[in-house]
Amino acid sequence: xxxxxxxxxxxxxxxxxxxxxxxxxxxxxxxxxxxxxxxxxxxxxxxxxxxxxxxxxxxxxxxxxxxxxxxxxxxxxxxxxxxxxxxxxxxxxxxxxxxxxxxxxxxxxxxxxxxxxxxxxxxxxxxxxxxxxxxxxxxxxxxxxxxxxxxxxxxxxxxxxxxxxxxxxxxxxxxxxxxxxxxxxxxxxxxxxxxxxxxxxxxxxxxxxxxxxxxxxxxxxxxxxxxxxxxxxxxxxxxxxxxxxxxxxxxxxxxxxxxxxxxxxxxxxxxxxxxxxxxxxxxxxxxxxxxxxxxxxxxxxxxxxxxxxxxxxxxxxxxxxxxxxxxxxxxxxxxxxxxxxxxxxxxxxxxxxxxxxxxxxxxxxxxxxxxxxxxxxxxxxxxxxxxxxxxxxxxxxxxxxxxxxxxxxxxxxxxxxxxxxxxxxxxxxxxxxxxxxxxxxxxxxxxxxxxxxxxxxxxxxxxxxxxxxxxxxxxxxxxxxxxxxxxxxxxxxxxxxxxxxxxxxxxxxxxxxxxxxxxxxxxxxxxxxxxxxxxxxxxxxxxxxxxxxxxxxxxxxxxxxxxx
Numbered sequence: 001x002x003x004x005x006x007x008x009x010x011x012x013x014x015x016x017x018x019x020x021x022x023x024x025x026x027x028x029x030x031x032x033x034x035x036x037x038x039x040x041x042x043x044x045x046x047x048x049x050x051x052x053x054x055x056x057x058x059x060x061x062x063x064x065x066x067x068x069x070x071x072x073x074x075x076x077x078x079x080x081x082x083x084x085x086x087x088x089x090x091x092x093x094x095x096x097x098x099x100x101x102x103x104x105x106x107x108x109x110x111x112x113x114x115x116x117x118x119x120x121x122x123x124x125x126x127x128x129x130x131x132x133x134x135x136x137x138x139x140x141x142x143x144x145x146x147x148x149x150x151x152x153x154x155x156x157x158x159x160x161x162x163x164x165x166x167x168x169x170x171x172x173x174x175x176x177x178x179x180x181x182x183x184x185x186x187x188x189x190x191x192x193x194x195x196x197x198x199x200x201x202x203x204x205x206x207x208x209x210x211x212x213x214x215x216x217x218x219x220x221x222x223x224x225x226x227x228x229x230x231x232x233x234x235x236x237x238x239x240x241x242x243x244x245x246x247x248x249x250x251x252x253x254x255x256x257x258x259x260x261x262x263x264x265x266x267x268x269x270x271x272x273x274x275x276x277x278x279x280x281x282x283x284x285x286x287x288x289x290x291x292x293x294x295x296x297x298x299x300x301x302x303x304x305x306x307x308x309x310x311x312x313x314x315x316x317x318x319x320x321x322x323x324x325x326x327x328x329x330x331x332x333x334x335x336x337x338x339x340x341x342x343x344x345x346x347x348x349x350x351x352x353x354x355x356x357x358x359x360x361x362x363x364x365x366x367x368x369x370x371x372x373x374x375x376x377x378x379x380x381x382x383x384x385x386x387x388x389x390x391x392x393x394x395x396x397x398x399x400x401x402x403x404x405x406x407x408x409x410x411x412x413x414x415x416x417x418x419x420x421x422x423x424x425x426x427x428x429x430x431x432x433x434x435x436x437x438x439x440x441x442x443x444x445x446x447x448x449x450x451x452x453x454x455x456x457x458x459x460x461x462x463x464x465x466x467x468x469x470x471x472x473x474x475x476x477x478x479x480x481x482x483x484x485x486x487x488x489x490x491x492x493x494x495x496x497x498x499x500x501x502x503x504x505x506x507x508x509x510x511x512x513x514x515x516x517x518x519x520x521x522x523x524x525x526x527x528x529x530x531x532x533x534x535x536x537x538x539x540x541x542x543x544x545x546x547x548x549x550x551x552x553x554x555x556x557x558x559x560x561x562x563x564x
């Protein structure tokens with residue numbers, strides 16, 4: 001489509017204003033921005049005064065898989081302490097050198113000879129004392145408290161090779177406390193290797209190679225001059241975790257014995273309500289389930305619809321839950337909210353560490369007359385304990401599911417009661433089930449999201465797509481501006497708590513969503529005068545009932561028009 005006059009005018013204003021490239025950051029390895037690495041190590045900044053040369057070579061896909069498919073100028077580097085590790089006032093008074101280059105070798109085939117890993121573009125980006133301030137213990141991931149603003153920027157094209165970050169710390173009178181740094185280990189996860197020389201800092205230049213080792217680094221950057229770039233920043237509103245519900249009981253606190261809970265289908269979810277504590281007396285033989293086992297497919301005798309799917313069979317875990325689809329995951333050894341949300345759909349009356357092999361029975365009954373099927377745990381032992389648990393799950397042809405509890409005691413393990421369609425649903429947090437009924441579930445609402453592809457090269461079309469538009473929304477807008485605001489302007493005062501404005505609004509394009517998505521084409525003029533213009537974009541959509549204003553906003557997108 002042709003750009004509206006207002007947006008075309010915006011580009012012209014951008015030329016006259018000489019809009020500046022924005023500063024961005026990316027965390028490598030990919031996936032570590034909001035996740036803790038799986039290991040830790042002292043190198044490079046926890047070495048102390050003993051001397052160290054340290055190279056870490058990161059695969060270029062850590063950048064391209066995060067949308068950085070164009071040349072950038074690296075302007076800063078920062079490292080973070082490992083989870084639950086503090087930083088203390090620390091100083092390396094003798095000059096420490098940081099060099100960057102595009103490694104001529106793949107990260108999986110680096111050399112023990114450090115010079116062989118240095119590219120022809122080797123650049124000393126920092127040479128001076130390094131210090132940082134104290135930072136209290138933080139649950140992972142911690143803030144990036146060891147920060148080096150580079151004195152020389154480094155031109156890096158992730159399509160041209162892997163990035164070599166080399167730190168040279170000479171022997172010196174170090175003061176402070178050497179920290180453990182966050183890192184990701186394992187060849188597939190890290191996609192990086194390190195090479196180091198320590199223990200007296202010998203000058204041979206031949207070090208020790210460790211594949212599958214990546215110190216977590218925040219890389220500050222700007223798009224390189226002439227680069228066409230797309231970068232997202234900030235987050236939309238509102239994520240609504242509503243598909244799953246659960247209560248996580250600490251050992252010895254399970255309080256649903258002698259109660260009953262009905263999950264009634266609503267068409268889009270369940271409503272959980274208390275119900276009469278009926279009981280079906282099992283007549284089927286004991287399944288003789290082993291410890292930490294999952295049964296084969298158990299035929300219900302009817303098709304059971306559940307939020308997100310349907311099934312004619314169930315699979316029983318000896319640890320007190322039932323799958324809606326085939327799985328061998330037994331859930332040892334206690335209820336896990338993260339696994340509940342991440343894995344498949346399951347009903348969980350009493351997910352704990354149970355051991356039917358030690359005593360009691362697990363049975364599966366079908367009652368054709370009552371159009372029902374029953375999974376019954378009778379006097380089943382808690383693992384490593386004498387405590388017994390009796391409970392039942394009743395599945396009905398009208399798609400109701402009932403949890404029925406008799407005597408239940410779990411003294412030494414965490415226990416989870418709840419339901420989830422799984423497959424990556426959001427976390428609503430643990431609720432007190434007995435005090436919170438009725439509990440209503442319905443599909444998660446993901447925050448409004450905006451994306452752009454491909455990069456805005458001169459003479460090309462960029463498609464802007466907003467997704468997760470609330471169901472029933474009739475109208476939305478793409479907002480265009482020359483000013484980028486990060487972390488954004490809080491909109492609570494406008495009745496939109498949790499929402500932020502990330503761009504100025506020199507131009508507005510209205511859209512009508514199709515389902516939960518909308519798109520428009522941003523046509524980049526084929527004229528060199530537009531190279532270097534930077535435009536910010538954000539989406540907003542009507543969402544009655546979501547907040548007082550009835551509007552939600554997306555993340556921001558920064559478009560840098562260029563020729564490379």
